[in-house]
Amino acid sequence: MASMVSQLTQLIPQQQVLLDEPMGLHTTFAIGGPADVLVLPHTVKEMSQTIRLARQLELPVTVIGGGSNVLVLDGGIRGVVIQLNEMNKYLSCHDTKILASSGFMLKDVCQFAQQNSLTGMEFACGIPGTLGGAVFMNAGAYGGEMSHIVSRVRTVNRNGSVHTYKTADFEFGYRKSIFQRLQEFVVEVELQLSRGDQTKIQEQMDDLMERRRSKQPLEMHSAGSTFKRPPGYYAGTLIDQTGLKGLSCGDAQVSTKHAGFVVNTGHATARDVLAVIHEVQKRVEAAHGVHLEPEVRILGEEQN
Template sequence: MKTEEARQYQNLYTQLAAVLGPERIRRDEPLFRHTYTKLGGAADIAIFPDSPESVQQCVDIIRQAGVPLTVLGNGSNVIVKDSGIRGVTLILTELKRIHLDNQQISADCGAAMIDVSNFAYEYSLTGLEFACGIPGSVGGAVYMNAGAYGGEVKDVLVSALVLTRDGKMTLRARDELQFSYRHSIVSENGDIVLQATFALEPGVKTEIRSKMDELTFLRASKQPLEYPSCGSVFKRPPGYYAGKLIQDAGLQGLRIGGAEVSTKHAGFIVNVNHATASEYISVIEAVQAAVKQQFGVVLEREVRIIGD
């Protein structure tokens, strides 16, 4: 890092530490600690704000400094490259409050969807059972309209509080978020999801628990949860299932370095032996090439790849 750039980063670090406190900012933070794949290099600066207001303050400082900003939730659906991330990485996992207002649940962006689903169960509210096995955070779930077992975030979301590109906190109604399959407008416009509100219905607690147990069993029996992974790597191609195409292509067990196409579920790529991000990405690309060659189907990644 050049002298002038080092001075700029030191000044930025000092300003951010003044907002957050020294315990919520780190230099050269290894990002494999913050991803489900256990992959990735270091962030130049990583910050861990614990309130929407501190996020707003920090983002304003970072933008005025002209330094790159990367937003990361709990890292369940992301691959960080081995070279890491330049600038500031905003990690939102400390924003994790969940509270009830009548039959609506509001949850901070860093709360795990599994925890929100369990919270709904505790209050005998139905509608979020599908999320009982989604490892992602609330912010990430809104970002990509996460779903499982026939349910999607768009089915229960009322609104989301976002921080816009120009630094304003704005409440977006569900229709404004333009949800579609594994997509929302947030994935395009640079908004940062800070909080989401879900509308649920009164239910029978034992029935809610039974449905959650059923989905948890299905997930554990079909998915390779014993290894680090990013979950489902690819979106479902129209008219096909990604896992079935990969299986039919004979790719299960394909391995590059420590990354492997799961023998338990072909839609997953697992880190079986200290894989690098480059190895993991190479397996993704090899699968895409083979499926296109054999079936003429282009597999689009669901997982995000970030970093330099």
Template sequence: MDKLNIYKLFNEHIKLGKVLLDEPMKKHTYFKIGGPADVMVLPGNIEEITKAIRICKENNIDYYLVGNGTNLLVTDKGIRGVVIKVEKNLSDIKVEGTKIIAQAGSLLSVVSKAALNHSLTGLEFASGIPGTLGGAIAMNAGAYGPEMKDVVTKVRCIDREGNIKEYTNEEMNFSYRHSRVQEESLLVVEVELQLEKGNYEEIKKYMDELTEKRTTKQPLHLPSAGSTFKRPEGDYASRLIDVAGLKGLRYGDAQVSDKHCGFIVNLGEATSEEVLHLISVVQKTVKDKFGIELEPEVKIIGER
């Protein structure tokens, strides 16, 4: 089925959300990089998400599930098929005692603020992590030690067949930057977090300290996908890249940040190919010098 017919098909079924044709992915990633998606669907609720997935399955249409694109690098040729984007339309947050029940499109920073407003401690580490709660669960996001797995009790997901399933913390198979979501290409729709009662001023002070640490050490003023590489066992990717002499290395408008070597940043009009070239140079140099294979943390999708 060609993209125009796919577009028409989804317009017949998606009423609360939006359907976009040839949508530039650079508008939907923090990297500000990426060619067009044939069709992008912005579902209005959980029912429309399941409907969109089933339409793709029934018509053998390739599809990709994305949040707000914080750790995404889309290729310059873009994405063939359908992108189902879950963000603002699924952002309800409820606080029940020491529990927070939030939809997957909620920004992690907003969920953390809700915890602060109710004097709940345990989520401070996530206050400065960009992206949605769903994306944070998918990759078991963490910072300065704690990870999402430390506070999650239940996760509701939609599987590849469009069925809603619920998993406990143990069933999520959390590990470093990994979860069951990645294993089975699930889509997170709602998360239950268990926090503890704390002191508002102490929680706010800690969050402010972490914010200060991020803003002074990370290149937040430039587009990127966050940490480009996963942390190798017993070391840090940023340290290895720095010692290898790659700080500030530039190819086109892609650059190994001269502020934090763990980030590859977009200086203006960087292409996916430029970023991928830098990733390969960094990987080869670090492997040659230290015998360590750096694994990308950034998710790369699209036609190559």
């Protein structure tokens, strides 16, 4: 690892390379053990160089965006973690298309679309996390999802090479994309939207945000929705019907506001969160015969 750091800081400013960095400082759950090395690249070139160097040294690489849909285990992450939310940002509008770097928060891209009288991504205004992460997971809400509006994606692969994908390539499914399957990392996104009325777009975004604020525990640390929606059901409804609101282990708790969220009420560990997730899965399956699959990405290793 010392060799990695020594070589890396010849390519990237030293302040962008953090050793034994607690991942709880870099995730919305505020949970997670240390990354051996956390790299905060500002350019695609820096990202590619980091990946190539790690590959040469046979070190594992983990890439995250804003840290909003991940649970990092208490033992932390071995090898190199690359977080993309400090990448240089650019955002432009060309007719009905938006071109953006992946590190923008979704809400900011939604607001930019509204300012340019473009409709089609209002559904995303309250989804936490970055544009790149939303494409990687095919994030969605209120009947919309990223697959409806993404027209082109640029990625960096596990060899550090840059690739461009178009609509026919994406393999979008429910919370799935080709980028997950190939483990490629989104660095730029083109969105195809439609002309709309600024006032009506803003009204719809305001309405969706108010619905979120009233129903979801946005004021608490979480990773967003904890479970995927099982076919024919809603995870939160099943959990609520099973009487599990408030179920807790340590400081991890099924939200009393929305049962689809596991929240960190103070100083929860990843072990606490997993205990709650497993108990919810067990009880919901016993009561309803439905297996709930986590939506949150679980990264790293358990603490010894």
